[in-house]
Amino acid sequence: MVSIIGWSRIRSPWILYMCTGACNACDIEVLAALTPRFDVERFGILLKGSPRHADVLVVTGAVTRQVAPRLKRIYEQMPNPKFVIAAGTCATSGGVYWGCYNVLGGIDKVIPVDVYIPGCPVHPQAVIQGVAKLLAKLQEAK
């Protein structure tokens, strides 16, 4: 029973996507990864609308003050075990927005992160590699 859940999680992780104050460039690149040219759905990855359904949370953008409590709440709503991918330099460290008063920094200031994908914006191929790395990590954990 346990192995079947682990197997299905690796074969078909469901992801939830959230923008926490990105400039939209990472967002369109993450979305482009789902469209025919790059097509991450071939790894069984499905985009979901509710945190309750998701295994993996993909976050783009530096965390703004206004969105930080909401990000935390979304993370808490996801069932265990849960994983977080920080897509883009801003989600990793705050990036280009240093010194902007409404930006707290990278998302690891608010929630724990499993995979960081750098890039401004992330290339869809980098998104695929990041997801593959996460899957490899899951395989080991199994």
Added chain:
Amino acid sequence: MSTYKIPVGPQHPAIKEAFQFNFELDGEIIVNVKPRLGFVHRGIEKGMELRSWVQGIYLSERICGICNVPHTTCYCIAVEKLHDVDVPKRAQYLRIIINELNRIHSHLLWLGVLGMELGFLTFYMYVWRDRERVMDLVELISGNRVTPSMNFIGGVVYDITPKMEMAIKKGMDYLEERTKYYKSVVLNEPTIKVRTENIGVLNKSAATDLCAVGPVARASDLKTDVRFDDPYSSYDEIPFNLVTYSYCDVFARVLVRVDEVLESINIIRECLDKLPSGPIMKKLKRTPPPGESTVRVEAPRGELMYYVKSDGKENPYRVKIRTPTLANIPAVCEMLKGYHIADIPAIIASIDPCYCCTERILFIDKARNKRWIWSHSQLRKYSLEWYENGGRR
């Protein structure tokens, strides 16, 4: 008072900036709308004051990742105005080319997203597949798919070689054929028509009074386009048509954008044919002299304005940015009044709010005194089901 709220997270299954509209409802009909912004407010105007003039280019590029080129163009022209210089002709033409490539990518992206909002996913996937062609061309010119970092104070960074010219021309032929096909889909496909015709009507006088800009204004038959009204960067030397429609609804906004893609393709061809030779950059001092300048640029979503003030120091004293989406928010509030909850996604998407910005939507039912909050995904689902059950007025 039996008021209650159901807060659902501010995340979204597709991409969305967080943005909140508070709706007042009478049953299913929207009576009043109040916007609340600030979920992605980062404090960039203050951040600009902490950066050098050159660093400002790269911050302005990251205000909006989708229409990043108009932002850097506007900022660079504003600083060049402080220096009181004109950039070389070739650089001006290259700026037009990269701006128009950006416009094509933005409009196609929007067209796909509209398909998604209407539940027409096939259309979305097809459009986004063809959009990759534009991304390839931007990558070919600059090495980056989305943010080319093409503009610099005094000119542009990358030149276009004859080999690239050929590739761009080929790409334009492909895109023209595909865009014409999408136009025929939009004109003939009942899925799109039934959800967009006579929805979100904004008449001409309301569009003028609420200061609507860009395709939203042009779909309300308002002849306004900064490229015409206030030509910058040699736009006055390139012949092109101003696209306007008089239907004033969501359908007109779709047509305006599709036609603008075709216009942009022609502008790029014209620019490549006329491309003057010469340098692409004029070397300027890192710090402009004291002064102030105001510049307007036509971004894909409409009129973008930068006000830059220098006090002769190495940082800008003040940079004020007015983005087109902010200008269109009073207009979208007006458009929504009197329509059903199910029409909200299509109407809000129709102003192309740097991606449909609705994140959490708060409903207040006046008659029943109820309050609840919906996420965009729930709203979209509700909207699709409502139409599947034949719920037209």
Added chain:
Amino acid sequence: MTTISREEFILKELKLAFNDKILESRIAAPRYIYVTVNKETVIPLVKFLKENFGLRHIVTITGTDFGEYIELIYHLAIYGRTLMVNVKTKVPKDDPEIESIVKLLPGATLYEREVHDLLGVVFTGHPNLERLILPDDWPEGVYPLRKDWKMEGT
């Protein structure tokens, strides 16, 4: 016959109508005019432009902190949005108050709220001067775009 440009014509008309109330004026570039007035003159000036030059479009309102006063610039577009008149005025920083122009130009609603949020200028007569941009937990009376406000660590 001498012809004068549109910009010169507008400046001439403005000076005829307001004479010494126009404190300063210049043509910065083709299609860009800057006019400086007292804060009491803003409303009559906007009214005048609306009645005589077809002003319907406001691009935005810029607020800049200059230490003792806050400078407001109303970026107005006339002649079918082809020509910009930038109306400058000053409000004292310890009592930043000015009459709202929303009644004349409904499109200015959000811009006035934005300036109120970030610089603390009070627009009297504005129908709804609520918080627009700053987060819910932002302290009252703290205005990030004022020069004396500094972020920690910068």
